[in-house]
Amino acid sequence: KTLRHVPWLEIGASLALALLLCPPVCLGVVAYILCSEARRLRDMRELRISQSRTTQSNNSTNHNDNNNNNNNNNNNHNNTTQTRDQGPQLVSSPYSGKAELQPQVTSLVLQLLRLLRICVPTAFSEQGAFLIAALLLSFCYGLLACLVPSLLVRPLWTMVKSGQLASFKGFVVVMLLYNAAIAIVKASANFCAMRAMVSCRAALVRHHHAVYMNRHGRLYYTLGNLDNRVDMPDARITNDSDLLLQFLFEFVLGGVMKPESGMCCQLFFLAASLGVAHFEAEQGAPGWGLRAIGISLSVVLVSLVPTVIVADGLTKAQERVQAAEAGLRSAHAKCRLFAESICFYGGEATEAQRLDRHCAEIYGGF
Known part of the structure; x- marks a missing residue:
């Protein structure tokens, strides 16, 4: 009788609507950010090229004026100077003496996409399998937690109100099993989230070490002695990467630091709760x-x-x-x-x- 009163249609409709709307919205946001980021980088490149051309033209003009004023009687020197001015100009050092406060790619979504591409090579890899399992278990947890008022609270309130002691004793077993199922599903989701974080951390560190110790780029020497735009790269590879993935997985999937956290669980719970709220409001006040x-x-x-x-x-x-x-x-x-x-x-x-x-x-x- 309790299961018949559960608004399965509203819950399914709200979950289906959420699953249908989330991918297009996410793709639209990502596409807009990628386009704006590409436009910003292109504008910066054009600005740097124009500034470089202006600087070179000013230097060439000043250099030619000085040579014409000081060496009017020396034709060979003038010819050599003109040939040098027409050739390639010396450039400043590409290395920076100061640390950058922000990376070149300032879009947070674009940085997360690049991080996901590094940590999860394919959907069939170890990282992808644990991530998919954590998302599915989070979906199950949100659905089970949403049904607690309909499956447990309402029958319990009815039994207590009508004084059905025998039914209450039998219903205690149902409550224990249902809560145990919720705990098992959430613990499994936390386990998959933790394993996904560990796998992604290993993939990220391997990628960093491969780039850092590459014999062609030699970033271990460049970042340590020549270029200071990335301060303390060793701490970035070790400590910062660890903290980044810890707090990122704690926010998205949960279970890393607190057992009852995770944005995905809360979103699925919210989507299912909207269907229950719509059903309850329509029963009490039609049209509301x-x-x-x-x-x-x-x-x-x-x-x-x-x-x-x-x-x-x-x-x-x-x-x-x-x-x-x-x-x-x-x-x-x-x-x-x-x-x-x-x-x-x-x-x-x-x-x-x-x-x-x-x-x-x-x-x-x-």
């Missing part, structure tokens, strides 16, 4: 099913906008503070590495000023 859902979602969205704005500001502030802290750690590491030279030449005051300058950047971030 969609209105009840709209009112509930509007309250969440209205409260979400200021939270997102504040969180964006805090994120930018934390990024500045973390960049300053990374610079301070790097300065301390260099001070320890060159301690003998600093002591020999008496450079304590200079090093203290440099460390104080990094500390001032951290204090300014707060």
